[in-house]
Amino acid sequence: MKVRPLDFEKPIVDLERQLEELKKHSKLQGVDLEHEVAAMERKIEATRKQIYENLKAWERVQVARHEQRPFALDYLSLAFTDFTELHGDRLFGDDHAMPCGLASLGNYRCAVVSHQKGRGTKENIHRNFGSAHPEGYRKALRVMRLGAKFSLPIVALIDTPGAYPGVGAEERHISESIAVNLREMMLFPVPIVAVVIGEGGSGGALGIGVADRVLMLENAYYSVISPEGCAAILWRHRSHAPEAAEALKLTARDLKELNVIDQTIEEPLGGAHLDHEKAAANFKTAVLQQLDELNKKSKKLLLEERYQKFRAMGQVLEG
């Protein structure tokens, strides 16, 4: 699979081109350039490392949106086993932007809810670019209720630019579908782990994001508004998105500091899109560790701690 490079990866692309040249030259001329090739490969890795260790918030947003990044269904096939998809909200329809079902992670039988984006136009239209409608949130609620009923831990994979802003979504009360999930997720007497695997777009992300543990992949972002939207409002132009991304504190590192998330899951160097298997393995290790910890808690303690976790969010000054 040819991986599309991002703008800020140009130095890597240039070096990779030079590497190709070297290899071609070596082959055509029959010269042994083994040392040069090895040196160049080291240089590429070092450059990649240098770039990825110093990613700006806006650059991370680009990585989080990369079309070849592993999506929810990739994790469901690589990290989970026995995924059985369950369709429909039993009220209106089946939302393809929100695959839900039963799956096992290690020894845990789980209920899984997720956002799914598509690769390419056709798939993206099918998945509505990962933007769910009310029926998606209501399907997720139905499947999470199954989890609660049959004592299955709930795993939520978050990857959405936001809930869908459309006429049908408003007619069927997208706000209500999210609000009800926020309330109900607070009360499910089973462990809940939410992982932001790519884009954590505002209320649409939070709609399946009330959990005992909230994890984020290293290059994922989670934000109250898209950087472009924020720039349009507070800077009066979308071109200020990079500044907005920085100001919003939307990276895993920032959100860990603000206690909005509990853990960052490391990605393969150069982003999860370069190595799906490794990304899925890291995901699996992290989520299993959290489930092991949560599984030891009584239902009462679990619910009390979940309440207190969200109760503590925000900062105010007592005047």
Place this chain on the structure above:
Amino acid sequence: MPIFQKPTLKQGTNRKREMPEGLWQKCPECGEVIHNLELSQNLKVCPKCDYHFTFSARERINNLIDEATFEEFDQNLLSVDVLKFTGVASYSERLESYREKTGLKDAVVTGFGRLGGHDIGLAVMDFNFLAATMGSAVGEKITRLVERGTKAGRPIIVVTASGGARVYEGMLSLMQMAKTSAALARHAQLRLPYFVVLTNPTTAGVMASFASLGDIILAEPKCMIGFAGPRVIRETTHQDLPPGFQTAEFLQRHGFIDIIVRRPDLRTTLTRLVSHLSSR
């Protein structure tokens, strides 16, 4: 998708010269020029076309709560510029200017009081303060009110208005949705009634949390209610929006709103509902 809007004060600029400053208001719906005194006496409802002007939190409390029974909570709770946010204007500056302009510390007033003789907890959002966007202070005050209500076994009434999340507070703002909904989950577990009154406009993050969770949801006539802003919807879908889209009447037709109540009738309607759902 939260939107953040500056409150737009509509003025009939062409007639401004003829009107003494601050004495008259022009109805944005029918164009009627109304004397402020008359407008106040009519609960800020246009006597000609029934347009409901923005009601401040104080006005609302005076209108709803039995005289001298309101005990305000957390009056001095302040938002903090945690992210040190500076866009075109800095968050701290904006907070300062709105505090000065409105006399409020933030966008919601909360407290206990009596409504037609019933003990209730009340929160009223004030759109004049930064479009009543929800930051940590708004979320915290509503959460504390609901928790106090849960403890005291009181019904809760929230009169909403909001442009959505307080973008200046980033994710801490978004998390207020979860926090307020969590408090309401516990309130509901004790089978205590929760009433929502939607007023113009209630949108985005507030709509997608406590504003949608009422056991009974009321709305003022013609108020704008929605998740995404109409401009965003139009730009995303390239679709024409149906007439009356995102109004109280539209939402009632689509099954969301229990009763649309005119402002002069709100007190009576709420009293009757509270009485009906209260234990004993």
